[in-house]
Amino acid sequence: MSYLNAVRLHFAGQFQANVSSVNNDPEHFRNSTFEPNFQRLQGPGMNPPNGWFNPEGDGGFRLLGCKITSAWTQSGPVGANDPVLSSKIADADDRVCGKLVDLDPQQQLVSEIWGLQVRLIDRTGVNLLTGDFLEAPFIDLWDRAIGASGNGDVDGGAAYQSVLQNLVWGDVSKSPFLTQLKALVESGIAAGGKGSLSIKFNLDGINLDFRSPSFMCGRIAGTIGPASPGEPRYMVLGRHFVAYRSQASVPAQNFFYPAGSLNFCAGVIDRAASNLYLDLGNALPTTVPGGPMFDLGDLTVHAMNGAVSLGAILSQGAHGYASQTNWYEGCAGVVFLPLNAAQLAAAATSQLTISGAIPNSVISEASGGGYVRADKYVYRVTPGESVDVTFYAMQWGQPLADFDIQFVQDPSQLQPGAPLLSEQPSPAYLNVATPADAIKFAATATTDRNGKAVLTINTSNPGAPRWAGPTDFGLDGQVYGIRASFKYSAAPNANNPVAPSDAVAPWDFVSILLWSEFKTSDPVQWSEIQPILQQYANLYPVMNRFLDLGDLDSVKKNLRLLKLAFGLAPSDPNSMPVTRDLSKQKRQALLSWLANPVGAPTPPSPAPPVPSTTVAPSTQQAFAALSKGGKTAAAARRLIRQGAKK
Amino acid sequence: MILLQQSMLDGLTGDDIRIEKIREKLQAAIELEHSTVPLYLYALYSLDPAKNGEIVSIIRSVVVEEMLHMTLASNVLNAIGGSPRLDDPKFIPTYPGPLPGGVEKQLTVQLAPFSMAQLEIFLTIEEPQDPLNFKLAAAQGDGITIGDFYRHIAKAIAKLGPSIFVHGPHNQVGPDLVEESVVVTDVASAGQAITTIVEQGEGTSKTPLEIIGKGYAHYYRFMQIKKHYLLEPKGDSFAYDGPPVPFDPAGVYPVPTQTAGWSYPPGSAAAAENDTFNYTYTNLLKALDALFNGQNTAAQMNRTLGLMMSLKELAKAMMSGIPDSKRYSGPTFQYQPANLQHG
Numbered sequence: 001m002s003y004l005n006a007v008r009l010h011f012a013g014q015f016q017a018n019v020s021s022v023n024n025d026p027e028h029f030r031n032s033t034f035e036p037n038f039q040r041l042q043g044p045g046m047n048p049p050n051g052w053f054n055p056e057g058d059g060g061f062r063l064l065g066c067k068i069t070s071a072w073t074q075s076g077p078v079g080a081n082d083p084v085l086s087s088k089i090a091d092a093d094d095r096v097c098g099k100l101v102d103l104d105p106q107q108q109l110v111s112e113i114w115g116l117q118v119r120l121i122d123r124t125g126v127n128l129l130t131g132d133f134l135e136a137p138f139i140d141l142w143d144r145a146i147g148a149s150g151n152g153d154v155d156g157g158a159a160y161q162s163v164l165q166n167l168v169w170g171d172v173s174k175s176p177f178l179t180q181l182k183a184l185v186e187s188g189i190a191a192g193g194k195g196s197l198s199i200k201f202n203l204d205g206i207n208l209d210f211r212s213p214s215f216m217c218g219r220i221a222g223t224i225g226p227a228s229p230g231e232p233r234y235m236v237l238g239r240h241f242v243a244y245r246s247q248a249s250v251p252a253q254n255f256f257y258p259a260g261s262l263n264f265c266a267g268v269i270d271r272a273a274s275n276l277y278l279d280l281g282n283a284l285p286t287t288v289p290g291g292p293m294f295d296l297g298d299l300t301v302h303a304m305n306g307a308v309s310l311g312a313i314l315s316q317g318a319h320g321y322a323s324q325t326n327w328y329e330g331c332a333g334v335v336f337l338p339l340n341a342a343q344l345a346a347a348a349t350s351q352l353t354i355s356g357a358i359p360n361s362v363i364s365e366a367s368g369g370g371y372v373r374a375d376k377y378v379y380r381v382t383p384g385e386s387v388d389v390t391f392y393a394m395q396w397g398q399p400l401a402d403f404d405i406q407f408v409q410d411p412s413q414l415q416p417g418a419p420l421l422s423e424q425p426s427p428a429y430l431n432v433a434t435p436a437d438a439i440k441f442a443a444t445a446t447t448d449r450n451g452k453a454v455l456t457i458n459t460s461n462p463g464a465p466r467w468a469g470p471t472d473f474g475l476d477g478q479v480y481g482i483r484a485s486f487k488y489s490a491a492p493n494a495n496n497p498v499a500p501s502d503a504v505a506p507w508d509f510v511s512i513l514l515w516s517e518f519k520t521s522d523p524v525q526w527s528e529i530q531p532i533l534q535q536y537a538n539l540y541p542v543m544n545r546f547l548d549l550g551d552l553d554s555v556k557k558n559l560r561l562l563k564l565a566f567g568l569a570p571s572d573p574n575s576m577p578v579t580r581d582l583s584k585q586k587r588q589a590l591l592s593w594l595a596n597p598v599g600a601p602t603p604p605s606p607a608p609p610v611p612s613t614t615v616a617p618s619t620q621q622a623f624a625a626l627s628k629g630g631k632t633a634a635a636a637r638r639l640i641r642q643g644a645k646k
Numbered sequence: 647m648i649l650l651q652q653s654m655l656d657g658l659t660g661d662d663i664r665i666e667k668i669r670e671k672l673q674a675a676i677e678l679e680h681s682t683v684p685l686y687l688y689a690l691y692s693l694d695p696a697k698n699g700e701i702v703s704i705i706r707s708v709v710v711e712e713m714l715h716m717t718l719a720s721n722v723l724n725a726i727g728g729s730p731r732l733d734d735p736k737f738i739p740t741y742p743g744p745l746p747g748g749v750e751k752q753l754t755v756q757l758a759p760f761s762m763a764q765l766e767i768f769l770t771i772e773e774p775q776d777p778l779n780f781k782l783a784a785a786q787g788d789g790i791t792i793g794d795f796y797r798h799i800a801k802a803i804a805k806l807g808p809s810i811f812v813h814g815p816h817n818q819v820g821p822d823l824v825e826e827s828v829v830v831t832d833v834a835s836a837g838q839a840i841t842t843i844v845e846q847g848e849g850t851s852k853t854p855l856e857i858i859g860k861g862y863a864h865y866y867r868f869m870q871i872k873k874h875y876l877l878e879p880k881g882d883s884f885a886y887d888g889p890p891v892p893f894d895p896a897g898v899y900p901v902p903t904q905t906a907g908w909s910y911p912p913g914s915a916a917a918a919e920n921d922t923f924n925y926t927y928t929n930l931l932k933a934l935d936a937l938f939n940g941q942n943t944a945a946q947m948n949r950t951l952g953l954m955m956s957l958k959e960l961a962k963a964m965m966s967g968i969p970d971s972k973r974y975s976g977p978t979f980q981y982q983p984a985n986l987q988h989g
Contacts, residue, residue, distance in 0.1 A: 016922075041969065056968045058959055062922065064985050090984050093929050094936065095949045096956045125983040210969040213915040545962040546955065561955070564948055574952035 001228040002236050003161075003198040004268045004277050004334065006074045007180055008225035011089040012329035013066030015203060015220040017100045019059060019111075021052035023539045023581075024630040026105040026418045026430060029475050030468040031534050039541040041210065046627035047620055049420065051541065053208050053629065054216060058542045061098040061113050063091040064217065068120070069330045071177040074273070083122060084175045089222075092117035096573045098133065101580045103378055104513050106415045106432050107479045108634035110137035110378045114580065115573025118164055118199065120178075128172050131164030131197055135571060136234055137378045139507050140264045140282055141631065142256040144204050146294055147287035152254055152628020154289045157204035157263075159282040163196040163233045164224070184226040193229030202281040202333065205290020208629055219290040221281060221332040230450070232375040232390075238268035238397045239352055240371040241283070241363045242505065254632045256506055261285055261296055262354060262363035264505060269347055269397060274339050276301065276310055276347065278354070281333025283363070284321065295322035297357020301337060306353065308346035311337035315357075349396045369396040372405055372484055377510045382584045383438070383461040383477075383517050389510055391445070391453045391484055399451025403486065406444050407455055409436060410483035412640035413506055419626050419633050420619075429466050432639075433480050438462035438514055444487055457482070461517040471531050476583055477515035483508070515583030524592045526552055526599025532586055552601045563594050648771050649789025650678075650747045658802040665810050668802050669728035672719055675796065676730055677746045679715040679843075681739045682771055684979040685755055686712070688901075689768075691961045692759035692976065697897025701760065701871050704891070708772075708864050711846050717824045718839040720938040724817040725830035726803065726810045733928075733935035735981040742906055745771070752789070757976060758903040759965075762893070765871055772865040774848035793844045800840040804833050811836075817940050823947045854884055901965045901976040908978065916964070916975035923960045924982035929953055931981075 001007075022028055028038050028051075040050040066089035071078045078084065091097050098116025102108045116133040137160075144157030167185065172178035181197075189195040201222025207214040231237055243258035256263070265283035269276050278301070285294040299313040299321075313335050315322040324330075339347060353364040365371075372393040379387050393400040411433035417426035428434075438460050445453040468474035520528045530550060537549035546561065548554040555562065566587060568575040582590070593599075626633045654674065657667025690705040720730040731737065739746055742756030753771070758764050775791045790798075803810065811832055820829040828839040849863030854877065861867060862877055869886065870876050876888030902908070910917035930953040937946050962968075964975045 054969060056963065058956075058963075062985065064921075088984060093983065094933050095929070096926070096952045121984060211915065211973075213913060213918040215915065215969060217918075542959060545959050561951075564951060568948065574948060574955075 001184070001198070001226050002231060002238075002268070003200045003223040003225035004236050004238065004266065004279050005225050006072060006270060006273055006275070006277075007177075007184060008223050008334070009068055009071040009084060009177065009181075010221070010223050010330065010332040010334065011066050011068050012219070012221040012332065013089070014064040014214070014217050016060065016062040016064055016217045017111075017203075017206065018057045018062070018216045019054065019100050019102075019630070020057035020540050020542065021054045021630055022541065023102065023105055024052050024108065024633065025049075025420065026466075026475055027421065028539060029105065029535060030472055031531055031538065032468065032472045034538045038538070039544075042627070045620075046623040049623055049626060052626075054210065055541050057216065059099045059101065059540075060096075061091075061100040061116060063089060063118070063220065066090065066220065069326075069332075073177055073180050078175075078177045082175050082177050084120075084128075084177045086123045087128060088121050088123075090119045090121055092573070093119060093127070098573055103137070103380070103511055104479045105475060105634075106430075106637075107481075107511050107513070108415060108631060109141060109413070109507065110139075110511050112137045112378060112580075113160060113162075115571055115575075117573075122170075126170060127168070128170045128175070128178060129167060131167045133199065134162045134165055134233060136160055136162035137511075138203070139377075140256075140505075141507060141635075142258065142263045142282075143254055144263070144282075144285055145287070145289040145291065146257075146261065146285040147291075148289065151289075152632035153206055153630065154208060154628075156206070156255055156629075156631060157202060157282055157286075159200060159202045161198070161200040161234050161236070163227050164199050165194065165196050167195055167197065181226060188226060188229050191229050193227070196227040196233075197224055198227040198233075199224045200279070200281070200332075204286065206629075221328055223279070223281070223332045223334050232392050234375050234377070235373055235392065236266040236268060236279070237392065237394060237399070238266050239365055239369075240394075241265045241267070241352070241354065242366055242371075243363055245506070254628065255635050258363070260360060260362040261294070261356065261358075262361065265363070267352065267397075269339070269344070271344060274341075274344060276337045276339055276352075277334065278313075278336070279332075279334050280313070280321075280354075281328075284328075284333060292325055293321050293328055295358075296361040300355050302353045302355070303343070303346040304350045308343060308350075310339060310343050310347060310352070313337075370394070370400065370486055372400075372486060373508055374484065374510050377508075379457075379510070380513045380515070380580070381457075381459050382515055383459055386456055386458050387512075389455045389457060389482075391447075391455065393447045393451045393453065393486070399447075399449070401447055401449045401451055403447045403451075404444050404488075405447065405453050405455075405484050406487040407441055407482055407484050408443075409433060409439070410481045410509055411479075412481070413509060413638050414479050414481055414511075415634045415637035416639065417637050419637065420622060429468060429474060431465065432478065434465050434478060435462055438478065439480050439482075439512060441482065455482075455484075457512065459514050462514050464516045467516070471527075473516075473531060473535065476581070476586070477513055480512040480514060482510040482512065484510075515585070518583055518585040518589065520589045520592075523596050523598055524589050526593070526597070527602055529590060529593045529599075530602050532582070532590065536581075552599070556597055559594055559597065563591070566590050566594065648745060648748055648753055648773070649791060650795050652790060654747045654795050655790060655798050658798040663802045663805055665726060665806060668726060668799060668806070668810075669723060671795075671799050671802075672723040672726075672728060673731065674747055675719040675799065675843075676716050676723070676732070677737060677739075678792070679712050679719060680732075680737065681745050681755075683709060683712050684738075684741065684757060684977075685771075686768070687961065688757040688976055688979075689760040689764055691958070691965045692899050692901050694897040694899065694966070697894040698760070698892075700876075700889075700891040701893060704867050704871060705760075707861060708867055711864065714824060714826055715843045715846065716934075717819050717827050717938075718830075718843050721818050721828060721830040722799075722803070722836045722839050724938065725812060725815075725832075725836060727812050727816070729817075730938040731935065732938065733932045737931060738979060738981055741904060741979065747795075756904055757908075757979065759898050759901045759976070761895075761898070762872070765868060768868050769865065769872065772847060772863075772868060774863070774865055777865060791848075793848050796840050796844045800837050803836050808832060817938065817942060819937060819942050819947075823937075823942065823944065899965050899967065899974050901974045904976065904978065910975065910978075915970070915973060919960070919964050919975065920978055921982065921985055923957065923964065923977040924980045925985040926953060926956050926960060927977070927979060928982050930957060 120129040138158035141158040145155040206218035246259040301310040414432040416432040462478045466475035534550035854866035873886035878888035
């Protein structure tokens with residue numbers, strides 16, 4: 001069922017993603033060349049870059065002032081007297097806030113939210129519902145604010161989809177909506193499910209001005225609905241609209257600029273209710289960052305190659321997506337079109353298209369209606385471990401059974417190199433996806449009757465391809481990408497699930513961080529642990545508010561705190577961001593040492609050279625290019641971007 | 647020396663001692679112990695530890711023990727069938743204002759950066775009835791000391807005897823979770839818990855040393871800052887002539903002193919940060935409330951510790967000019983069950 005169905009609530013407000021920016025630069029992972037100024041805020045126009053835009057960030061992901069803006073049951077919008085409409089969405093009230101964590105400095109474009117609790121609270125603050133957000137990365141990052149494109153992260157938008165687990169319900173009897181939602185969850189449990197909710201939200205308009213009250217905050221608008229047993233957790237089983245990248249050089253493209261102005265999105269046809277649900281929440285461009293929707297004119301939806309109209313989403317009038325300033329907050333971009341029998345029949349097995357009134361504003365399904373994607377697409381792996389990645393294939397929104405999926409390594413969207421490195425090509429320790437044979441997987445897999453295919457990825461020790469030295473670890477392990485696509489033997493035709501086109505969703509691939517094997521003496525010595533902790537101290541200046549992690553005395557005084565921070569499950573919000581940066585073997589070594597802290601203080605390393613204060617104009621240009629934000633800088637390092645090789 | 651209102655003893659003396667009254671007083675004790683924490687933390691985080699490290703260590707050590715005292719008072723309250731209540735807007739005093747139970751107008755405390763003047767307030771709060779090496783404090787009206795207050799609670803418990811105790815350990819937060827804590831199950835252990843609180847706060851009439859614990863009673867710890875030297879044993883007595891405790895006024899961040907009616911302009915960056923702080927602070931009170939009311943597990947203790955660390959991190963950022971070195975603010979310590987900034 002998922003969030004994209006009849007029974008759902010919408011919410012909107014602000015989020016805070018208070019990430020540390022020191023770890024945006026892979027070169028900052030080298031302890032031997034780390035300079036104290038890498039922990040300071042960047043200068044104007046990023047000159048000097050220092051520790052970029054938010055070196056003191058604590059990694060917190062917070063929900064701020066989120067209100068429930070509407071709620072729908074199977075019989076339509078709930079009445080104004082349903083108390084759910086005066087309720088709010090908040091984060092945890094009995095533990096620390098969630099954390100936002102990058103996978104790797106060379107794959108920064110799948111930042112995951114960990115340890116977030118989502119609460120629904122009534123007007124007096126009483127919990128009506130709490131649930132734990134299953135950690136998930138964003139997807140479909142794009143240049144959303146087309147009225148101001150070119151400015152980088154602040155123009156960007158992206159979406160998160162996951163499930164809320166471990167639900168605890170309060171007294172919801174006064175709310176017809178919540179009563180119905182709870183009943184659906186309970187019927188899901190009766191059918192063998194875990195009792196989860198499906199949640200999807202869109203983020204845009206992040207503010208990178210450290211003087212602003214909204215620093216590191218942006219807009220969030222989302223939807224919550226029931227999750228059915230057996231369905232994917234991070235994607236919609238439904239109709240998927242595929243965007244093509246614009247080939248125009250203007251405006252500047254930082255992430256992805258769809259040629260048809262509309263970004264990747266999903267729809268679901270509910271035959272029983274005779275409705276087509278569309279989630280345009282991360283598909284509609286805005287005029288300015290976090291601002292109103294850009295007016296593309298009425299959006300008409302067609303089936304049968306344009307022959308059958310399914311209705312329109314109006315841009316103007318009482319419900320106009322462009323004319324009503326609170327339209328987006330009110331529905332999080334989710335709309336539905338009632339379909340009659342003829343429309344249902346036409347839509348069932350033909351390509352759907354959404355078209356705006358202005359020229360070239362259009363997005364369609366693949367012409368064969370096919371779509372395949374990994375449900376969970378970000379993995380951290382210990383060498384020697386195998387991971388099973390589940391792919392879902394569908395055609396016209398229905399599971400596509402007994403069909404071959406093919407898999408290839410594809411590092412094209414990873415981000416090798418380092419942003420301020422003049423050396424070309426980059427030194428080998430900044431390459432990605434090497435050695436290629438450290439991950440092995442079958443070339444194909446066949447879907448079962450539910451359209452599911454499982455790909456087993458076997459791993460071995462990649463060695464230390466990105467280490468800067470024997471005790472200067474640099475970047476741990478290696479990052480890899482794996483892309484899936486349909487395999488078809490016959491020539492492409494309208495009945496094949498894949499459109500005969502080059503439409504490739506840039507972000508639709510599996511990201512793997514495969515750690516280096518890490519061995520220590522027994523017992524573990526301080527000299528083996530110190531480089532790990534020193535790197536942590538370097539990359540997360542927030543830790544200076546607690547202790548000096550590179551200093552043996554300071555560490556010994558804080559053993560309890562460190563055992564707590566490193567000992568908890570990565571899903572626990574109290575485990576510090578680095579816990580998820582650390583391999584299991586490094587973490588285990590740390591815990592062993594904390595239990596038996598032996599070893600002598602390490603001699604202080606020689607002070608790094610003092611950098612020159614004068615900067616060449618070419619370097620200033622490089623700085624300016626980085627001043628658009630961390631994601632923009634990372635995206636600029638992709639091997640292949642906007643269709644052109646670097 | 648802070649004196650409490652005589653009424654704080656109501657129901658604890660005479661022949662008609664009722665258990666409800668003892669429970670009420672223990673709740674008041676928890677509130678009193680907590681009421682100093684925001685004051686001390688505000689001063690603590692206003693200090694640059696690189697310039698005022700000794701003072702930082704001293705204040706921090708006192709705060710840790712105030713948290714222990716809250717735990718001990720909660721253990722006694724639970725042991726006699728009460729339920730500590732921390733998750734309540736009324737639990738937090740208004741600053742500036744009197745300490746809970748304090749004699750009217752005797753002492754108004756306010757959230758202020760560390761200064762020698764603020765230190766005097768701390769000394770007044772922690773001053774024992776008969777401070778050692780000081781002349782006897784003059785009789786001050788009809789107030790009672792904090793020590794008296796606790797001693798009367800202990801006496802009242804002893805008078806009612808074993809029958810008021812819940813059978814078996816009840817919602818106790820023991821030394822496995824909080825160092826130096828006491829599991830209270832009977833009159834003797836209740837007495838031990840209360841003695842720990844009093845002696846850590848006041849010391850005894852014979853020695854500034856804590857009987858339980860690692861250091862001096864709070865008053866003498868703070869006196870070290872005033873005297874500029876650590877207190878050390880000397881012969882069969884003690885003297886403030888240990889290593890120096892220097893105070894560098896340049897090592898105090900320019901954070902506001904929160905006068906009556908203090909607030910940050912709505913919509914300002916300081917107001918936004920303060921909202922996040924207060925929300926986290928309120929969540930800590932909720933987590934402690936749960937810890938003291940049956941969720942006495944290691945996992946709950948970890949959640950509580952995590953929130954304390956988070957508060958420290960948020961307060962230090964606000965007070966030390968992070969992220970904007972032109973802006974210094976300080977948390978207001980107010981009850982705020984939802985983070986509604988921008989809402």
